[in-house]
Amino acid sequence: MLSGVNRTGRWAIVLLVAGLASDVLAYSTTVKLSPWNASRPKRRMTTFIVLHTTEGPMKGSLEKVYRNGEAHYFIDQAGHVTVIMDRDRVATHAGRSLWNGLYDLDQYSVGVEVVGYYNRPITPAQVNALRGVIADLKRIYRVPDERILTHSMVAYGAPNRWHARSHRGRKRCGMLFARIPVRRQLGLKAEPAFDPDVRAGRVMNADPQLAGVLYGSGRNQNIGVSSAPVVGVVAGEGVIGPGCSAWDLARDAYNQASTTYVFPSGERKRGNEIRNWKSIPAGTRVILSPDAPENMTEGLYEVGEKPEAATVIAGREALTPTTIYCFPDGTTKGGHQLTPAEQLHLPTGTRILAGYVPGGAITRDRSAFNVCGGRWNLSTTLYRFPDGQFHAGNRVNEKRIPIGTQVFYCR
Ligand SMILES: [Zn+2]
Structure with missing residues (x-):
């Protein structure tokens, strides 16, 4: 077929039109715009497409993505496409993200959510629909194949107890969609050869197994397609033990309310209730919820029952201006402003924001939009209300943010 295209221009036109027509007709759509759609700003540029897997079954995932405006397109197992957001508006699908020196991929990308799991085949109907959606988006935005990325490629985590630096591996x-046989089925002919931000030293690689699939020999493995229904086991669940930490199992959801820890004694705690991460016994079971919102408070930590050193919690970035300490007495400091005593003994209840820019306070003349522009309602933007509580940007009502609220946003 390709040689036919090359031999005569006339054939090329006929095949191109047929190709376009079949892509356009290859999938059915329903428009179900998120309540957030109208208030999200339009992107100034669209240079990437970011592909996601729901890591949970259809029903709860669609509801969650719709409720939070977390994707532009949602593809169920029958290959039906639901339009969640206008494709030109910002959807909060990538969270804390970085690609080739560019932070906050939500500002530059269309997000496509596919019902399924990061390490399992999708259905033939999903392959067809995703192929069609990608072909349409490529035509509209002129995105080259090597800029069609996976969420796991662009997500990065703030320094935490397990990683002294910003790191890849926050998401799988x-x-x-990094596997080359899968990409070929989706009509993609090129892929990124390496992680440009690991290579440039902006982030470290915290998940060699993931990197092996994204850029190593693992990406040649064909996992095929499957019409069989995918059984709803959430990827990453398991038991804490030697060489397997809470982070290994839960990633950025380790300290979230949506993650449940079942101790060997039978006692259960939610991630946000655990104060002493060192004392979690081996044999503790970790249960993840597929309904967890997209990394709402990634990089927000709290000092537990005992005072702790800044570097234990925020690693090598602990003493930089982008690590921010909110003390229980209401005062706030950047890492570079900590006294030597504070560096060693952060008091119990101190909240730490790793990898954030302090935007200052909301006043009568300074709205959230004045502080951080279109980022004001992103899930990664955090508001510290005068009562000390933190709220994510996608959960605040701009008209009801109290005067004196502090705003923090990702780079
Ligand atoms: Zn994702």
Whole structure:
């Protein structure tokens, strides 16, 4: 077929039109715009497409993505496409993200959510629909194939107890779309050869297994397609033990209310209730919820029952201006402003924001939009209300943010 295209220009036109027509007709759509759609700003540029897997079953995932405006397109297992957001508006699908020196991929990308799991095949109907959606988006935005990325490629985590630096591996989401046989089925002919931000030293690689699939020999493995229904086991669940930490199992959801820890004694705690991460016994079971919102408070930590050193919590970035300490007495400091005593003994209840820019306070003349522009309602933007509580940007009502609220946003 390709040689026919090359031999005569006339054939090329006929095949191109047929190709376009079949892509356009290859999938059915329903428009179900998120309540957030109208208030999200339009992107100034669209240079990437980011592919996701829901890591949970259809029903709860669609509801969650719709409720939070977390994707532009949602593809169920029958290959039906639901339009969640106008494709030109910002959807909060990538969270804390970085690609080739560019932060906050939500500002530059269309997000496509596919019902399935990062390490399992999707259905033939999903392959067809995703192929069609990608072809349409490529035509509209002129995105080259090597800029069609997976969420796991662009997500990065702030320094935490397990990683002294900003790191890849925060998500494995969409990993299967890095596999070359899968990409060929989706009509993609090129892929990124390496992680440009690991290579440039902006982030470290915290998940060698993931990197092996994204850029190593693992990406040649064909995992095929499957019409069989995918059984709803959430990827990453398991038991804490030697060489397997809470982070290994839960990633950025380790300290979230949506993650449940079942101790060997039978006692259960939610991630946000655990104060002493060192004392979690081996044999503790970790249960993840597929309904967890997209990394709402990634990089927000709290000092537990005992005072702790800044570097234990925020690693090598602990003493930089982008690590921010909110003390229980209401005062706030950047890492570079900590006294030597504070560096060693952060008091119990101190909240730490790793990898954030302090935007200052909301006043009568300074709205959230004045502080951080279109980022004001992103899930990664955090508001510290005068009562000390933190709220994510996608959960605040701009008209009801109290005067004196502090705003923090990701780079
Ligand atoms: Zn994702």
